[in-house]
Structures are given as C-alpha cells and as structure tokens.
Amino acid sequence: MTEQHSTLRAHRRAETQRAIQAHAVRLFTERGYDATTVTDVAEAAGVSPMTVYRHFPTKEDLVLVDQRGRLVAERIAASSAAQPLVRRIGSALIDAATTLTGDDLAGKQFLLARLRLMISTPALRAKHLDNNYALQQAIVDALGDDAADPDTAFGAHAAASACLAAMHTALVRWAEDDGRTELPGLIAKALAAAFGEGIVDTGPNGAPGS
Amino acid sequence: MTEQHSTLRAHRRAETQRAIQAHAVRLFTERGYDATTVTDVAEAAGVSPMTVYRHFPTKEDLVLVDQRGRLVAERIAASSAAQPLVRRIGSALIDAATTLTGDDLAGKQFLLARLRLMISTPALRAKHLDNNYALQQAIVDALGDDAADPDTAFGAHAAASACLAAMHTALVRWAEDDGRTELPGLIAKALAAAFGEGIVDTGPNGAPGS
DNA sequence: ACCAATCTGGTAGTTACTATCACTGAGGTA
DNA sequence: TACCTCAGTGATAGTAACTACCAGATTGGT
Secondary structure, eight states, X not given: OOSOSSHHHHHHHHHHHHHHHHHHHXXXXXXXXXXXXXXXXXXXXXXXXXXHHHHOSSTTHHHHOOOHHHHHHHHHHXXXXXXXXXXXXXXHHHHHHHHHHHSOHHHHHHHHHHHHHHHHOHHHHHHHHHHHHHHHHHHHHHHXXXXXXXXXXXXXXXXXXXXXHHHHHHHHHXXXXXXXXXXXXXXXXXXXXXXXXXGXXXXXXXXXXX | OOSOSSHHHHHHHHHHHHHHHHHHHHHHHHHOSTTSOHHHHHHHHTSOHHHHHHXXXXXXXXHHOOOHHHHHHHHHHHSOTTSOHHHHHHHHHHHHHHHHHHSOHHHHHHHHHHHHHHHHOXXXXXXXXXXXXXXXXXXXXXXXXXXXXXXXXXXXXXXXHHHHHHHHHHHHHHHHTTXXXXXXXXXXXXXXXXXXXXXXXXXXXXXXXX
C-alpha cells in the first residue's frame, strides 16, 4: 500500500508534498489564509490545483498536516501504568515536545509559523482542536487500561482531554513568545497550573533518562 | 440597537429563527448533515435561503447557536476568589449544567439532538470545540484575576481549558447515555477523574450515591 | 519492449457563502 | 387617513472549496 514501492516514487511524492505545504504556509502568512486561494498555492508550487487536493484533502490540511500523534501514543504505551493518569500523559506530552522542538531550527520556525496560523485563523483553529480530539482517542487507546469498563474509559478520556487542553494553552503561549521560551517547560507549567504542582516533575527536559 | 424596537417585530424574528433551527436539526438528524443543503432547510422552514443566512451566518450555526457562555461567566464572576481555580470553574460549570438540563423536557431533548450532531459530524465538532475556546477566554476574563501578570493569565487559561475539556468529555458521555444520567453528576465525575477526588464538592445534586 | 500502477492534469458539476438591488409591510407622525 | 422610514425578505449573479470522471505521462517490474 503505502510502503516504499520504489524509493524514487516515494521521495518525489514527499518532496512535492513538502514544497506545496511550504508555499502554502508562506502565502497564508503573507496574504492571509482566507485571501489566498488553493489555486494561488498550486501556482506558487508549480502544480495544478488537482495535485494539491491529491496531497492535502482540504485547504486546512495544508497547515495542519501533522503526525506527532503516533509519537505521543508510543510514549504513553511505554510508560509505567503505576503512575496516575495525568502524570503518564503529561510526561509523554513533555517528552514529545522535547523531541519535536529540539530537532532543527528551520523545522522549529516552520512549526511556529504553522502554529501562528492555527491560532489566528478560526477555520484552522477549529480543525486543529478537532485533531486534538482525535489524538485524545489515540491516547486513551495507548493507555491500555481496561476499555471494557465504561467508567475507566470515561476517566481516561477526561484526564486525556484535560491534559491536551493544558498543552494547547502552552502551545499558544509558546507561539506568542515566538518560541523563545522552551516548550517542554511551558507544558510542565501549564500542567502544574491545572493539576497542581506535584503532578509533574519539574525536571529540566522532563525525563532525560528515558 | 437590538432592543425590542417593537415587540411584534422582535417576536416574529425570534420565531422564524427558532423555526429554521428546529427544521434544520430535524433534517440533519434524519438525512445527515452533509446530505442536507441549506436550501433544503430553507424550503422546510418555508423561507428563502437568503433568510436562513440572515439569521445564521454559517450552516454550522444552525446547530451550534448557543449562549450558555454568559451563564457560566456570570457564575464565575460571582464565585469566591479564595477557592482554587479549578474548583471555582468546575462549580460554575456544574451549576450551569444544572440550570440548563433542569429547564424543560423538550428543551433537554433538543439539546441532546444538537449534541449528537455536534459529536458525530466533524465540521460541527470542530466548530463547537472552537466555541469552547472562546468560552475559555470569557471564563478567564470573569475570573477577575490580575490580567496584567502574564503568568497569572497563563495559569488561568490552563485551568480553564482543562476544566472545559473535562466538561466536554462529560457532555459526550451524557449524549451517549441519551441524557439518562444526570449531567451535573457526570461533569463532577469527569472533573474528579482529571483533577482528583478532592477538587469538587459533590454539591447539591451532584452524585448522591455515585 | 511490454504491462501495470501511480502521478498528474483538465473539465464540469455541486454547494456554501457573499454582494447587490428591489419589494413588502410594520411603526410612528401629522 | 396619508406619508415616511426602515427592518425583514427575496431574487440574481458571482466566488471558491471541493468532487467525480476521464485522459495522458512517468516509473517499476517482467
């Protein structure tokens, strides 16, 4: 299916996709999201509007494409089930943020640009929050708790949604600071403000000993 | 401006608005949201498509129109500033839910129908979550904390967003139960699952036997 | 060299939403 | 009663985000 049938095919596809998204974010930032049409993006990227829709199902996905969900879910599944829910989820979120923002500088700037668009554009903000909702489901699945018990699942959903909401607050603050403050620390601060000081370890980058 | 210039004018306007929304929710439930066009809704309500757009700026608003935000904000502003943030916000949310679901039976059923649509339809779910985001801003304002201090505001946003996320989890569960379980108790349970048992008082009609 | 699969482009259509102009009828005043 | 104002409504035409449906081009494997 989506395997690397041939390295060249997959590489070219990934490259056009990256190019389209880069031009899209640039144009949206310059002219505004609503004032930029999909046709504009296609022309800037040197492809047809059809090709844009093949790579990104909706105009919003031009900004929102993101698969950090798997990253978070993996870390949660690997965490100890002995800790309280909020601590497990919170640590996974902080770890994931450490990985994502420590990557490269250009990637961080691109993430910031996308985040600014998500926050300021209603349509993007709405769909982004809905994506977080999907991530919540993935987190609950990864927790591995007894899914048969409705009460357990209910508690897991409540905890996961609350953690993600706190993280979103940290993301907004991070974007407002233009990424100057370290994101993992902000997430820890948001979690502490919501759940109390004791719930997260205030370590420098979360838990480096992973 | 929006005063009752004449009682008759305002009454007729409110009536058509109510009729349009009722037909919209009915049609969306019967045929599905995407399969129902705004023109369909207009015809069912006996008005022109233009009139629908005059009353509801977007198709989503046909389901999402809601002004419970003011209710919550008022209760928060009236609450004691001595309690922890999460407790203040949580109590306000539970109180508001008690008021809303205790009203009348028809109103409760209508709320349930709208909630089911919001949960199952991606476009509605996304915009509803974004509305919650706006409600979060209102809650932070109502808290009356020192808005000049960025750290205080940050903590308030984190707490408010986490509380609203937990409430949303309770709303989903409530809709899944077709409103059989009392909503205020569910909200209290969700808050307890996220923030710990001690954070919410089980209140007047919270969870008597749990 | 051939076949299969994938990537891409074009055309036409649906639908949400907007801008603009014209009509109707209610409310207040003389 | 007669008149004026204006909110509410409607029709038309237009933009833009998508969605089939079909056709050509390029790559990979045999």
